[in-house]
Structure formats: structure tokens, C-alpha cells
Amino acid sequence: MQVSIDHAVATPPYEQLRAQIAEQARTGVLAAGLRLPTVRALAEQLGLAANTVARAYRELEADGVVETHGRRGTLVAATGDTAHRLAADAATEYAARAHRLGVTRDEAQAAVYGALDLVYGASPSGSS
Template sequence: MTLKIRIDDSAAPYEQVRAQISELARGGTLPVGYKLPTVRGLAEELGLAANTVAKAYRALEADGVIETRGRNGTFVAAARDAASREAAVAAQVYAERVHRLGLSQEAALEAARDAVRAAYS
């Protein structure tokens, strides 16, 4: 499978790389575990600076779309696992914050339920 990314003048090149890889991964075109090209390899293929591709890869990793496994390379991550991890981190931050504010567990849970309900309506 070849990674098909097109760069044009519509946006910053790193953002185009980030958005296209994200779309391919989340849409299933790039399966979980797919090994991405090296930063230098993709940069050469696209005619971009290595720092541009590295910036896109860092953003994708921060979003949980890809994961770097040291010298083994960079791979498409399991999106559900990444989403679950991010949700757990957000929940932990929320729990610590409402505890510092002195809210009861019931009040904190009700506030969270209201926020989720509002987000999904």
C-alpha cells in the first residue's frame, strides 16, 4: 500500500500532511498497525522539509492517530484506544478540578452529565 498524499497551496504543508493521514487512518484506508514512512522518506517523497513532516507526525501522535515505537518506526494507532485514553485523561483532570472546588461527587457527576448531554444534542 502506498501512502497517497497531495500537497497544494490550500493550507500549510504540515497541516495537509496531518489532515490527510488522519483522514486515511480514521476512515480505515490506513489500517491499525500500518507502518508509515520515515519522516525523511515521506519528506523526500512529497518534496517537503523533514521538519515539516516531523511537525505533522508530532501533531498526529498528540491526537492519538499514530504512535512511534522507537527505532521500529511509526504506526497507525488503534483510534478507539487513543480516544479512550484521551477521555480518561480528561476525566481525571475534571475530577481533580471539581475536588479542588469542593463539589460533592453527586454534583460533579451531574455537571458532567449535563455537559455530555449538551454536547450530544
């Protein structure tokens, strides 16, 4: 596993680590079932606090990218497109909640586009 932390950027180290591991798992660079380094070992390797690595691992587990198995360690999950499934689940939950709140379909869609623009940046064409 090749990861690096750039302390000169605004992105927190745990997020840099989380994003790199998630991308490597998504693209198959990290094979399903691969055992990741222990929190302590990776923290030492990267010059980070153990809590920083632990936070990245917790977020990766919450996102379904890795699975923690006690003494067996942290393993790359057999994703089968976990990110897309989790995103679809979140979208379904949002749609159901917006509907319960009496928000129209157009209003709910506008809220989603606004949130996407905040997170990903405005779309190149300027329209949502």
C-alpha cells in the first residue's frame, strides 16, 4: 500500500489517508481481503498520531471500504461497488425524508444539486 501525507495542504491528514485508501480499494490496487497495516504501524510509517490513522480506518469502515476483524486486523472489504450502493441508499433515504416533509420533487432535486455543487464544486456549464 502506497500512501503519503502532504502537510502543506488544507486537507486534514486523516482525510488524505482515507481518500487514498478508498481510491486504491475502488480501483483494485488494494485487493479485497488484503490486510492493512495496524493503526500503530501505519501511524509510525507516516509520522502521524495513532488517533489520526484510527479515524481514517473508522471512516473507511463506515463507508464499507474496509472491515475490522479484531485480532485478524483491518481488511479491504469485498466491495462489489459498495460506494455506489451506499450512495444509492443515502439518496433513497433523502428522497423518502423529503417526501415525508412535504417537499416537492423539484425542490428536493434543487437541494441535491445545491449540495453537490457545494461538495464537488459548481458544474462547468454553470447549470446544475
